[in-house]
Amino acid sequence: MHALNPCRIALAGAGLIGQAHLQALQSLPQAVLAAIVDPSAKAKAQAEALKVPHFDELADLLESGLADGVVLATPNQLHYAQALQCLQAGIPALLEKPLTPTVAEGEALLAAQQRHPTPLLVGHHRAHSAIVQLAAQVVKSGTLGRLVAFQGSAAFYKPAQYFVDGAWRTQKGGGPITLNMIHEVHTMRTLMGEVRAVQAMAANAVRGFEVEDTVVINLEFVSGALGSFVLSDTAASPKSWEQTAQENKSYPSYADEDCYHLMGTLGSLSVPSMKLKTYSTTNAERGWWTAFDESVVSLTRTDPILAQMQHFIAVVTKQAEPLVTLADGLANVRVTEAIAQAVQSRTAVLLA
Numbered sequence: 566m567h568a569l570n571p572c573r574i575a576l577a578g579a580g581l582i583g584q585a586h587l588q589a590l591q592s593l594p595q596a597v598l599a600a601i602v603d604p605s606a607k608a609k610a611q612a613e614a615l616k617v618p619h620f621d622e623l624a625d626l627l628e629s630g631l632a633d634g635v636v637l638a639t640p641n642q643l644h645y646a647q648a649l650q651c652l653q654a655g656i657p658a659l660l661e662k663p664l665t666p667t668v669a670e671g672e673a674l675l676a677a678q679q680r681h682p683t684p685l686l687v688g689h690h691r692a693h694s695a696i697v698q699l700a701a702q703v704v705k706s707g708t709l710g711r712l713v714a715f716q717g718s719a720a721f722y723k724p725a726q727y728f729v730d731g732a733w734r735t736q737k738g739g740g741p742i743t744l745n746m747i748h749e750v751h752t753m754r755t756l757m758g759e760v761r762a763v764q765a766m767a768a769n770a771v772r773g774f775e776v777e778d779t780v781v782i783n784l785e786f787v788s789g790a791l792g793s794f795v796l797s798d799t800a801a802s803p804k805s806w807e808q809t810a811q812e813n814k815s816y817p818s819y820a821d822e823d824c825y826h827l828m829g830t831l832g833s834l835s836v837p838s839m840k841l842k843t844y845s846t847t848n849a850e851r852g853w854w855t856a857f858d859e860s861v862v863s864l865t866r867t868d869p870i871l872a873q874m875q876h877f878i879a880v881v882t883k884q885a886e887p888l889v890t891l892a893d894g895l896a897n898v899r900v901t902e903a904i905a906q907a908v909q910s911r912t913a914v915l916l917a
Contacts, residue, residue, distance in 0.1 A: 600617050
């Protein structure tokens with residue numbers, strides 16, 4: 566596609582994440598905004614201001630023939646039905662995470678794609694992060710030796726207006742396990758491999774919503790490595806990806822903080838600072854009395870939302886296959902659903 570014939574991308578869902586996708590789309594010359602789909606008066610006004618068509622319903626957009634691809638940035642409960650509509654219409658979609666709120670819906674969507682083979686890119690934008698990709702390269706290189714443990718956190722304070730703007734976030738399917746932990750699961754799977762089992766405890770003591778606000782999680786990976794994770798959207802803490810990665814400029818950033826720590830038999834890596842501490846592989850006497858070699862892995866930060874949009878346009882124009890497939894997105898939902906089950910049962914939940 567070129568400037569004379571740009572790729573036509575429609576936005577369904579003009580909320581918080583929808584605006585991030587829109588900003589990325591508007592910065593790329595190889596694509597144009599085809600329409601906005603959202604029943605709110607605010608979305609209609611935005612469409613008028615941008616001089617693009619507005620639709621209340623996704624079906625009307627798909628029937629119009631105005632879009633080559635659709636970004637589905639709608640509430641989680643709509644993901645299955647709307648992604649299915651795109652599959653049946655043969656229109657590629659960038660489906661915001663989570664793939665679906667439940668494993669059952671995700672499995673049904675994956676089966677539907679086999680009947681209607683249209684590409685869907687699941688919106689795990691950290692898969693497009695230069696930081697995550699570099700950390701994965703460090704692990705793959707063997708620099709850390711055999712991975713044995715992982716520590717992670719996503720601890721931050723969501724303002725009250727966040728819940729006013731989306732009351733569905735206070736209800737089942739709208740809590741941090743579904744909305745936020747899904748990001749962490751994908752990153753952990755990328756760096757540590759598949760998850761075999763989880764244990765978890767949760768609380769909603771601070772806000773008292775139907776959904777959780779704080780969770781502690783233990784994980785066993787297929788490799789034999791173990792992990793622990795703290796998740797809270799009511800913690801006055803900077804230990805989250807958004808506040809440490811310096812990728813999203815709308816968040817204040819704390820360069821001295823990390824939210825992940827990967828530990829292996831030869832060394833450890835803190836992410837996203839990329840501080841590396843290793844023992845020399847030639848030192849047969851390595852141990853806790855031996856000083857580490859300390860370094861920082863060189864990194865050039867990029868905008869993963871922008872990179873994801875560029876990739877989606879390549880998917881729509883048949884120049885690339887989705888980096889995050891439905892099967893990959895479903896694997897993430899399996900882990901988050903297992904975490905929720907572990908919270909309820911207070912027992913370990915096996916995945917593999």
